[in-house]
Amino acid sequence: MPFMDNILRFRDDAAHDEPAVTLDSFLGQSNATAVRIEAGDDARALLPYLDRIALVEVSFPKFRDGRGYSSARVLREAGYTGELRAQGDVLVDQIPLMRRCGFDSFAPEAPVDEAVLTASLARYEHVYQAAADAQTPVWKRRHG
Amino acid sequence: MKILTGNDLASGDVTWWTGEGWSRHVEDAVDVGDQGEAIAHAEEGARRVNAPYVIDATLTDAGPRPAHIKDRVRALGPTVRPDLTLKPADPNAGSWVI
Amino acid sequence: MYKYDNYDQAIVDARVEEFRDQVKRRLAGQITEDQFKPLRLMNGLYLQLHAYMLRVAVPYGTMDSRQMHMLAHIARKYDRDYGHFTTRQNLQYNWIKLEDAPDILADLASVEMHAIQTSGNCIRNISSDQYAGAAADEVADPRPWAELLRQWSTFHPEFSYLPRKFKIAVIASDEDRAAMRLHDIGIQLVERDGVLGGKVFVGGGMGRTPMIAPEIKDFVGADDLLSYIEACLRVYNRYGRRDNIYKARIKILVHEIGADEYRRQVEEEFIEVKKLGIDPPQAEFDRIAAFFAPPAFEAGLSNEIDRSDPDFAVWLDQNVVAHKAAGYAIVNISLKPQGGIPGDASSAQIDLMADLAKEYSFDELRVTHAQNIVLPHVRKADLYAVWQKLADAGLAEANLDLISDIIACPGLDYCSLANARSIPVAQKISTRFADLGRQRELGELKLKISGCINACGHHHAGHIGILGVDRKGTENYQLLLGGSGAEDVSLAKITGPGFSEDGIVDAVETATNVYLAQRTEGERFVDTYRRIGMEPFKDALYG
Numbered sequence: 001m002p003f004m005d006n007i008l009r010f011r012d013d014a015a016h017d018e019p020a021v022t023l024d025s026f027l028g029q030s031n032a033t034a035v036r037i038e039a040g041d042d043a044r045a046l047l048p049y050l051d052r053i054a055l056v057e058v059s060f061p062k063f064r065d066g067r068g069y070s071s072a073r074v075l076r077e078a079g080y081t082g083e084l085r086a087q088g089d090v091l092v093d094q095i096p097l098m099r100r101c102g103f104d105s106f107a108p109e110a111p112v113d114e115a116v117l118t119a120s121l122a123r124y125e126h127v128y129q130a131a132a133d134a135q136t137p138v139w140k141r142r143h144g
Numbered sequence: 145m146k147i148l149t150g151n152d153l154a155s156g157d158v159t160w161w162t163g164e165g166w167s168r169h170v171e172d173a174v175d176v177g178d179q180g181e182a183i184a185h186a187e188e189g190a191r192r193v194n195a196p197y198v199i200d201a202t203l204t205d206a207g208p209r210p211a212h213i214k215d216r217v218r219a220l221g222p223t224v225r226p227d228l229t230l231k232p233a234d235p236n237a238g239s240w241v242i
Numbered sequence: 243m244y245k246y247d248n249y250d251q252a253i254v255d256a257r258v259e260e261f262r263d264q265v266k267r268r269l270a271g272q273i274t275e276d277q278f279k280p281l282r283l284m285n286g287l288y289l290q291l292h293a294y295m296l297r298v299a300v301p302y303g304t305m306d307s308r309q310m311h312m313l314a315h316i317a318r319k320y321d322r323d324y325g326h327f328t329t330r331q332n333l334q335y336n337w338i339k340l341e342d343a344p345d346i347l348a349d350l351a352s353v354e355m356h357a358i359q360t361s362g363n364c365i366r367n368i369s370s371d372q373y374a375g376a377a378a379d380e381v382a383d384p385r386p387w388a389e390l391l392r393q394w395s396t397f398h399p400e401f402s403y404l405p406r407k408f409k410i411a412v413i414a415s416d417e418d419r420a421a422m423r424l425h426d427i428g429i430q431l432v433e434r435d436g437v438l439g440g441k442v443f444v445g446g447g448m449g450r451t452p453m454i455a456p457e458i459k460d461f462v463g464a465d466d467l468l469s470y471i472e473a474c475l476r477v478y479n480r481y482g483r484r485d486n487i488y489k490a491r492i493k494i495l496v497h498e499i500g501a502d503e504y505r506r507q508v509e510e511e512f513i514e515v516k517k518l519g520i521d522p523p524q525a526e527f528d529r530i531a532a533f534f535a536p537p538a539f540e541a542g543l544s545n546e547i548d549r550s551d552p553d554f555a556v557w558l559d560q561n562v563v564a565h566k567a568a569g570y571a572i573v574n575i576s577l578k579p580q581g582g583i584p585g586d587a588s589s590a591q592i593d594l595m596a597d598l599a600k601e602y603s604f605d606e607l608r609v610t611h612a613q614n615i616v617l618p619h620v621r622k623a624d625l626y627a628v629w630q631k632l633a634d635a636g637l638a639e640a641n642l643d644l645i646s647d648i649i650a651c652p653g654l655d656y657c658s659l660a661n662a663r664s665i666p667v668a669q670k671i672s673t674r675f676a677d678l679g680r681q682r683e684l685g686e687l688k689l690k691i692s693g694c695i696n697a698c699g700h701h702h703a704g705h706i707g708i709l710g711v712d713r714k715g716t717e718n719y720q721l722l723l724g725g726s727g728a729e730d731v732s733l734a735k736i737t738g739p740g741f742s743e744d745g746i747v748d749a750v751e752t753a754t755n756v757y758l759a760q761r762t763e764g765e766r767f768v769d770t771y772r773r774i775g776m777e778p779f780k781d782a783l784y785g
Contacts, residue, residue, distance in 0.1 A: 039484075063362070064280065066403025073627040075402055077518060093264065093281055100399035113272065119263065123255050125426045126249045129468075130392040130520045131400065138393075139522035143531065154269060155339045156293035176256060191271050195289055212655060217663075218291050222655040223584055224665045228322055228337075 007085070008106040008117075010099070016055040018084055036087075045070035050080045055106070060088035069101045076102035092116050096124070102132035111133035145175040147208050148183055149215065150196030158210045159193060166193060169230065170219035171207035209240075216241040243306055243606060244389050244533045246354045253396065254351045257358055260702050261285050262344035269341065284402070286360030287343055291658050294338040295639045296362040298350060302370035302388040302412070303331035303609040310596035310607055312353045314589040319347055327577060327585040329649055329700055330409070331369050331609040332360055336656055337696070342369040358396060365395035369411045371419045372608040373536060376618040378566040381433050385441065386531040387467065390522070394468050401445060401475050402654070405482035406490035408475070409447075411480040412440070421611055421703060421727030423455045424448055426492045427474060439463045442505065444474055445496030446760035448697035456501040458508065466512075469519050477504065484783065493611075513546045523580065536567075537604035537619060552631050557640040562625060565618075572731020573603070573628060574610070576639040576647060581673045582667050584650040585613030594635045602628050611700075612649055613729075614642070639661040644681040645689055645754070646672035649700050653693030653710060654717070660693035662710025662717035663743075667691055670747045684754055687767045703727035705768040706753060707734040708746055719746035723753065723779055726769045732768075735776060738784055749783055755781045 009015065020036035021029075024047060034055035037043055046053065056075060058068040072084055085105035086098050092112045095103075099121070106112070130137045147170075148161035159166035159190035160173035163181060167173070176183060180198035187193045202209040210216050211242040221229030246254070261281075261748045268278040282288075286297035298313065304312075313333055317325045320342045321335040328334055340344065350356055359366055368388040375383045393412060395401070402410070411422045414431040422428035430442040439461040445453030462470045478492045481499075496504045514709060549555040561574040575595060578584050587595070595615055599607045602624045610614035620628055632638040641647045649672065651657065653664030669689055675681050690704030694711075701707030707722035718740040723735030741749050754767070756779050771779070 001688075008636070031674075042480075044428065061276075064403055065484055066401075067480055067484070069400045069403065070476055071477075075646040091277055094403075097397070097399040097402055097525070116263075116272075120260070123260055124253065124397070126252055128396050129398060130518065135391045137522075138253075138522075141249065143496070143523055150290060151293070154341045156289065156337075158292055173467070187277075191269070194275060213717065214291070214658075214660075217654055221292060222336075224655050225662065 002035050006107060008095075008108075008112065009083075010104040011083060018055070020055060037071060039065050039067040041071070044078075045078075046075065047078050049139040050078060050082075052074070053080070053082050055085065056080070056085045057085045057087050058103070060086055063089040063091050063094060072098070072101040072103050073132045084097065093120060096120050100127070100133045100135065107137045113114075122126045145202055145208060146177060146180050146198050146219065147173040147201045147210070148176045148180045148196060148198050149173070149210075149218070150184070150188075150193035156194075160219075161187075168194050171186040173201070173208045175203075186213075206240075213241060219227050243304060243311065244301075244385075244530065250393075251351075251354070254354070254356050256299045257285075257356060258344060258351050261347055265340060265344055265575070268752040280362055280403075282343075284359055284360040284364060285343070285347065285677075286357030287338070287340070288361060289429060289658070290336065290656055291654075293655065294340055294343070296335045296338045296343060296357060297328070298335070298355060298357050299334060299360045299367040300331050300355075300376065300609050301392050302368055302374070302385050303372050303608070304370075304374070304385060305607045306605045307596040307600040307607070308351045309355055309601065310592055312349060312355065313595070315695050316346055316349055317589045319594065320619065323684035324586055324588045326583075326652065327587065327609050327613045327615070329366060329611050329613060329651070329698060331372070331611055332367055336652075336653075340692050350554075354606065361407070362401045362402075363406050363408075365404075365408045365410065367399060368395070369409070369420055369425070369611065371413045371415065372610040372616045373456070373563070373618065374414065374608075375421060375536065376565050377415055377417075377574050378564055379417055379488055380414040380431075380566075382414050382431055382438055383531075384412040384429075384431055384533045385534050387429065387431065387464070388412045389530050389533075390464075390467065391471065394471075401479060404475070404479055405484050406487070406492075408478075408492065410471075414690070416729055418727070418729040418731070419610075421731075423731045424452075424703060424727055425455065427457050434461055436679060437463060438780065440450060440467060442470065442506075445493040445501070447491055447493045447663075448700060448702045449491065449656070450488060450695040450697075451491075452697065453493065453497060453622070454731050456496065457746040458505050464514065464527050465521055465524065469515045469518070469681040470508075470512055473508045474519060476511050476515070477507045481507075485528070485739075490527065490707065495565055500629060500641055524673075535605075539570060540621070541566040541604070545569060545622060546783070547625060551626070553633075553640075554626055556682075557638055557658045558625065560644070560682070561642045562641040567619070569622055571618045571622050571625060572621050573625070574631060574642045575617065575637050577614050577637075578647050578672065579636055580646065580676050581669050584648050584668050587756055591635055591637060594637070596740045597633060598628055612647065614647070620761065640678060641681060643686045643688065645675050645680075645684055645687040645706075645750075646681055647688075648672060649688075649704070651692050651699035653691075653699075657693060660694055661712035662693050662719065664691045664693040664699055664708075667708060667710070667719060667743060670743070671750055674747050674751060684758070685766055687754070689750070690725075700727060701725070701732050703731075704734055705766070705771070706750060708750075709736075711740060712741065719744060720742065721746060721749050721753070721783070724768060726768060730768075731774075737780055738778065742769050752782050754777055
């Protein structure tokens, strides 16, 4: 599993090294390329700027706070292709769902057991619904 | 008195701290004084108990009696199924709870 | 009935293995209880007063005999020989060992069952009308829609950590037998210009802040259903309150911003979501619907029933209702014997009901939100034989919708959230009104008891509701009047100061006496209450 500097990445490109700025400061300056959005921030505020953003870091203050899953999908649905990182209280059992929502980078506060993660990511061969990843929902498999 | 209770991690059984370990019988519970939180923390870390907490109880001739009805229900079993309680042979066991 | 294909089976099997691994990690100390709790809850495993409790999903309340037999088998093998049918059309086991839970899930998976999302802050088991496919008044069978929603909601990647739990009901008739408008989302199937669609209500619920769901969308076609519901959930996931667990349900969001603003936001989101292609094609809907095609009802059956046995005749009048097919009837099996525990059934009783379904009801059973069981398709000619077998097993109580057909949560006898016991109150009331003639004289009277404000016993929706509270360490019971979970949906109001355990039984009797004295021809208890108001009841109770 590609762990580098405590960041788990599912991307081939080089890690973005510019520090992420808050949504407010991003919206107030024109040249930042990395932005951090808090759980309660409206990810749609970033939509006009997607083509110049290389990294969006979505904060998970508590693992129970699921707002970031929607933020991720909103960004991917709008065509964002840059790095989308889940940062904070991110648990190993949540990473498969986050992958489905479009996250391709993870910065968990607590270490993740790589063997458990590998097993989790391989566990479900099929999914019921379309989401922000490339998996084919079973209804599509059923009907060719 | 203060007594310490929780559930066995694997079986879920209600258990009471005896000073040396865990018993299913509230009669075996001992006064933990101000050590309850510390014991709970250590025992939970060792996975010998799940969700432990300290409660008030009074010492009676029959042993510790939890102050709150919820813990008396836990100590005995469901009042509506005497056969499933820890005292199935005692038809009046439920009156201890109320 | 829906049957799993290889995809459905693979997903449920994978879940068993995932949970087996999670339990192993918990027992080995690799994850803490705080981290494990949401994982076990999403598999329906709670830690209750006496042990772990496992809640098994019965999707939209429908089962076949093989599944019902498995529930009995699990009760026998892993629990204490009984199960508890719940107001969410599910079944709960009260004495489960954590180390057994993965094996139980494997047993369930072998009969196409699971405990997925029966707890946790996710989309719960989809509930529906227990008479689906049998009722004469439905525009269509609602279960294909419910199954579509079941699959869509299973492991939904975006909606597994919602602000709070989320309950969806689907019905298809004007008569509401599923308390549809007391759900987070209630869908009523309607026909418009010959096309079937859903009328969508959002933001209902009971709990500490009961609310009746307002209508948010008058018509959503099958081809838009999942997109529209996804939009409803996304607005909630993004903007539902997370600062206060007691204000985190969608009803609070809808209430605080208003139904119109919520609707506007959903419509805006729906435009985005609809572009994503998340709705399956008509062929998938048709594939699911085919499983719910009506069974092969025999034509030309007689509607005659021999009523010469008077006990049978009483049961027939009370517990058997009209079926859409001539010569058939819907049988309600009451799990409310006099002095018994509402919703509980022994393994032997569960097996017997399964056998009856196999022999007499096209192998189908239903669980009702009132904690009873239904045999949906019984030939009228077989009713007497069915009744005799039920009577032998203590399952022929003829009290459907009468005062002793009580909904009650497990209460403080089992539940760690409860403040007071519910079951003993139910037992005392059903014993006080043991005379069936007296019950029938009182007519339809829905009595519902909760042991805390979370309202699992639906007390807000009772014609008579009872709420158990803790008053300085003593159980105390508040009386509520005038609620309904049916199409005449309303929220019950508290009469005044609470009562002791025996006092509440007297208070219920007092309220029924007011009704008997004041009613006019044809009025039910709740009708009289609505006409004369609270005052006459208060005068009698406290005057």
